[in-house]
Amino acid sequence: xxxxxxxxxxxxxxxxQSLGVPFERIDIDPALADTAAFCExxxxxxxxxxxxxxxxxxxxxxxxxxxxxxxxxxxxxNRRVKALVAGxxxxxxxxxxxxTLTGMEVGGVTPFxxxxxxxxxxxxxxxxxxxxxxxxxxxxxxxxxxxxxxxKIGGEFVQDLxxx
Numbered sequence: 652x653x654x655x656x657x658x659x660x661x662x663x664x665x666x667x668q669s670l671g672v673p674f675e676r677i678d679i680d681p682a683l684a685d686t687a688a689f690c691e692x693x694x695x696x697x698x699x700x701x702x703x704x705x706x707x708x709x710x711x712x713x714x715x716x717x718x719x720x721x722x723x724x725x726x727x728x729n730r731r732v733k734a735l736v737a738g739x740x741x742x743x744x745x746x747x748x749x750x751t752l753t754g755m756e757v758g759g760v761t762p763f764x765x766x767x768x769x770x771x772x773x774x775x776x777x778x779x780x781x782x783x784x785x786x787x788x789x790x791x792x793x794x795x796x797x798x799x800x801x802x803k804i805g806g807e808f809v810q811d812l813x814x815x
Contacts, residue, residue: 661755661763662764663763663764663787663789666763666764667763667796670800670803670804671803672799673796673797674796675796676792677693677787677793677794679790679793681758681790686700687722695784699721699784700784701719701721701785702719702721702722703718703719703760703761703762703786704717704720704726704743705718705748705752705760706726706728706743707741707742707743708736708739708740709740709741709742710738715752716769716770716771716772717769718732718771718772718773718774718812719771719785719812720813724776725813726812727811731809731811731813732772732812735772735809752766753765755789758786758790759788759790760788761787762806763788763794763804767805771801771805771807772807772809772812773801773806773808773812775808775811777801777808778801779798780798781797782798783798
């Protein structure tokens, strides 16, 4: 382990632009970054808004994974994600772990700019959408983009990653 300094937040806008997938930047009030508040205030449907959730094994050495689920679903941590991680009991990474691992804060975590060795699993129902809203890497903006972007960043669509 090199050092315990948190990584800098990635330049998400530059990363997304380099992928060649059209996107829209939506600047928001950071106080409204949480998905439910964002959807209500900015009139975006929750069924097209997604959360990037970092999960961690409970035992050391910890294993981490990033999972993306629609705001209208619940990540199936105890069954589906646990089987994918194959590392025993899981929990959601706490805010400090998330910041250390990604350089991003809760409410702004995005799949863009995550560490290259971090698995990225996306609930398969997201692939059927024309567009999706994701965090922008900070609490002051969101990204509206096609789910096709996940293929470009190494995301794997997983059936039943989340449940209704």
